Amino acid sequence: MTDLTSHPWFFCGIGGSGMLPLALILRGAGAQVAGSDRSRDQGRTPEKFAWLESLGFELHPQDGSGIVSAQQTLVASAAVEDTVPEMVRAAKLGCPRMSRAQLLAALFNASQTRIAIGGTSGKSTVTGMAGWIMDQAGRDPTIMNGAVMKNYATPTAPFASARVGSGEAFVSEVDESDGSIALYRPSVAVLGNVSLDHKSMEELRDLFGDFLANADVAAINLDDAEVAELAPRAKAVISFGISHADAMIGVVPGSIVEGLTSLSAIIVDRRDGSHHPLALLVPGRHNLANALAALSACYAASIPLSTAVHALGSFVGLARRFDFVGASHSNITVIDDFGHNPDKIAATLKTLKAHPGRVIALFQPHGYGPLRQMGAELAQTFARELGPDDLAILCDPVYFGGTVDQSEGSDRIVRLIEAAGGIAEYIPSRDDCAARIVQLARPGDRVVIMGARDDTLALFARDLLDVLA
Numbered sequence: 001m002t003d004l005t006s007h008p009w010f011f012c013g014i015g016g017s018g019m020l021p022l023a024l025i026l027r028g029a030g031a032q033v034a035g036s037d038r039s040r041d042q043g044r045t046p047e048k049f050a051w052l053e054s055l056g057f058e059l060h061p062q063d064g065s066g067i068v069s070a071q072q073t074l075v076a077s078a079a080v081e082d083t084v085p086e087m088v089r090a091a092k093l094g095c096p097r098m099s100r101a102q103l104l105a106a107l108f109n110a111s112q113t114r115i116a117i118g119g120t121s122g123k124s125t126v127t128g129m130a131g132w133i134m135d136q137a138g139r140d141p142t143i144m145n146g147a148v149m150k151n152y153a154t155p156t157a158p159f160a161s162a163r164v165g166s167g168e169a170f171v172s173e174v175d176e177s178d179g180s181i182a183l184y185r186p187s188v189a190v191l192g193n194v195s196l197d198h199k200s201m202e203e204l205r206d207l208f209g210d211f212l213a214n215a216d217v218a219a220i221n222l223d224d225a226e227v228a229e230l231a232p233r234a235k236a237v238i239s240f241g242i243s244h245a246d247a248m249i250g251v252v253p254g255s256i257v258e259g260l261t262s263l264s265a266i267i268v269d270r271r272d273g274s275h276h277p278l279a280l281l282v283p284g285r286h287n288l289a290n291a292l293a294a295l296s297a298c299y300a301a302s303i304p305l306s307t308a309v310h311a312l313g314s315f316v317g318l319a320r321r322f323d324f325v326g327a328s329h330s331n332i333t334v335i336d337d338f339g340h341n342p343d344k345i346a347a348t349l350k351t352l353k354a355h356p357g358r359v360i361a362l363f364q365p366h367g368y369g370p371l372r373q374m375g376a377e378l379a380q381t382f383a384r385e386l387g388p389d390d391l392a393i394l395c396d397p398v399y400f401g402g403t404v405d406q407s408e409g410s411d412r413i414v415r416l417i418e419a420a421g422g423i424a425e426y427i428p429s430r431d432d433c434a435a436r437i438v439q440l441a442r443p444g445d446r447v448v449i450m451g452a453r454d455d456t457l458a459l460f461a462r463d464l465l466d467v468l469a
Contacts, residue, residue, distance in 0.1 A: 004031065004106065010066055010095075011035035012076040012086045014057070015048055017146045017453075018100050018175070019075065021162030025107060025142060027057065028164030034058040034066050036086060045455045048159055064089035071095075075103055078178050101180030104144060104172065109185050111142070111170035115297050116184050118211050119192035119227075120204070121343040122290045123173035125282075126190060128318050129294035131163060131171040136311035137303045140167030147338065148319035169301065176207050182214075188300040189215030189234075192293045194226035195343045201226075209233040219296035221289065222247045238300050240292040242285065249296050249305070256288065258354055261324055263288055267295065269305050276309040282317045284351035322348060325461045328468040330443040333357075336461040340366045340452035342377040348448060349385035357444045359390040362433055364451035365397035368406050371413060379413050383422030391440070392417060392424040395433045398454040434464050441468060 004026065011023050014035030027033045034057065040049045041062055053059055060066030064085030067074065074090040074097045081087070090097060098106075108114055115134075117127045124147040131143035132151055143149070143163040152160035174181045176199065189211055194204050209230045212218045218234035221227045222244035231237055241247035242256075248270055255266035261283050267276040280287060291312055298308045317323070323336040335352075339345040345363070352359050361382070365371050371378075382392045394410040410426055417424040427433045437447055447468075449461040 004103075005029050008032040008034065008069065008072045010072045010074050010086070010090075012062070012074060012080055012084065013037055014052065014059070015039055015045065015455075016077065017161065018077065020048075020052075020159060021144050021146070022075070022100060022103055022107075023052075023057065024055075024162040025144060025164055026103075027055065028162075034060065034072075036060045036062040036066055038062050039455070045459075048455065051157075051159060062086065067093060067095060069093070069095075073098055075100060099180070101175065101178060101183055104174075105180070105183035107142075108144075108170050108172050109183075112168035113139075113170070113301055114185065114187045115169065115171045115190070115301060116186035116188070116211070116215070117171070117173045117190045117192075117293070117297070118176065118181060118208060119190070120176065120195045120341065121347065122192050122286065122293070124318055124338075125287065125290045125321055126192060126293045126297070127171055127173040129291060129312060129315055130190075130297045132315045133294060133298045133303060133308045133311040134167075134169050134171060134301070135163070135165075136314070137298070137307050139169045139301075139303075140165040141169035141171050142167075144170070144172035145318070146173055147321060150316045150318060151314075153319070174211070176204060176211075179207060181207050181211050184211070184214070186211075186215040188217055188219060188297050190219045190293050190297045191227050191230065192221050192289065193224045193343060194230070195341075205230065217300045219293060219300055221293065223289065238296045240296040242289055242292065247292075249292055249299065251288065251292070256285070258285070259283060260355055267292070267305070267309055274305070276306055278309050279313050281313075281315065283322060284347060284354075286347035286351070287322075320458055322351060323458075323461075326465050326469075328465065330468075332441045332443065332468050333446045334461055334465040334468065335446060335448045336458050337448055337450045338452055339363075339448075339450040340370070342374060342381045345378065345450060346381050346385055348450065349381070352446050352448060353385065353387070357446050358442075359386060360393065360437055360440060360445055360447045361386065361391070362393045362395070362437065362447070362449050364395050364430060364449075364454065364457060365410060365413070366452040366454070368397050368399070368409065371397060371410070372405075372408050375408065375413050376416060379416030379422075380420055382417050382424065383420035386422055388423070390423065392422065393433050393436060394424065394426050395430045396428045398451065430460065434460070434467070437464065438467055
C-alpha cells in the first residue's frame, strides 16, 4: 500500500459509482487525492461533492486545472475520451495513468484475504452482504462497493460505498463489462449468474471461466445453468442454490416466506445437515440467492455458517436496490431501483408481482449503447413480467455528453414491448414522465423508478413521492 500512498492522485469522474469508493479507500490509507467530475460542473448532486470536500478532497472543474504535476497519477475509466482536458493535460506533463480497474486490482491483489464478487447481476448486494458478515465477525474488512451501503451510511457519511478496514480481508465487486475481471487474483471468487449485459454470452463465458480458474476457491450458484457449466474451471468449489438439490449450501424446501419488505427461510448445510433460520430485511427471492452467495463466500473465508446467517439478520440493504422511498396518504408506494439489464429488471418486477397491486415502472436506460446491445431482451422482460393492468414508461436514456450514436433510443424499446404484447409509453422528458405518473396513479399502485448511472434518479423518486403525497 505504501507505493500507492507515496504520491498524489487525481480522479477524473471522482463522483462515479466505481470511482468514489476507490478514492475513499486511497484517502483512508493516507494518500493525497484530488479530482474533477462533469456532474459537479453541471450542478448535479451537489451534496455529494460538498461531502467529498468536507472530507478533504480537493475538487476542480473538469478543465485540466487540477493536473499540476507529473507526480500525480491520473485515474480515469476506460470510457473517458482522450480529448477530455484532464487527459490532454496529463499527457502533456507525462503523468502516469491508471484505469479504475487497474487501481482496484492493485489494492485488491495486495490484500491477504481477497473476496471477489462476480456475475452480471447482484454483485453490489452480495458485496454489501459479505462485507457486513466479515465486519460482524470481527474481521475488520475493507469493502469496495458500487452502491451506498445503508449499514454504513450516516448523516456525516451519506455516500458510504466503501469501508476502510485494518484487517486482512478485502471484499470487492469485480466488473466484467470492460474485461477487467481478468486482473484480479481472488482467494475466493463468487459467481452468482451469467446473462446478457455488456458483452456477448461467448465473451462472458470466457471471462467468468478464467475468473473461477484464477481463484483458490469458487462459490458458485448451481441454480444458474451457465454458472454450473463453468464449475469445472474452478480449483475448488463451494456450491449454493435455492432449488438445486446438490447445492452444498441451500434452502429447506417450503421454508421461504416472502414479505413486502423482507424474506425468511431456513438455510441448510448439506455437508453436515445443520439448519440455520435466516431472516432478511430485504425482499425478493433474488436477495435470498444473493444471501446464499455471501454466506458461501464467507464460509470459504473461514466464517462459520451460523455466524454468517446471524449477521445477515441486521443487513439493511443498499441504496437504489429495491429501495422503499415511501408511501402516499392514498397508499401509492414509490420504490427506487438500480435495475437496468434484463436480469435485474426481471428480479425487481418479480418481487413486485409477488404481491397484489398495479405496477407502474418508469425506466431510464443507462445509455444508448446498452439499448443497442440488449434492447430486444429488455423489451421481452417488460412484456413478460408486467401484467395487463401494469404499465412501463420509458424516457430518453441518460446522457452526460460526448460522442455516442443516438439513433436507437427508448421509442424503439416501447415499440418492441408493444409488439411482444406489453403495455408501454415513450415520453422523452423525465419531468413529463412524472406528470404522467401523477395523472395515472391510484390507491394501491406501486411505482418503481428504474435505471443506472444517474444519481439524480433517487432525488427524482423522492420528489415524485412528495407530489403524490
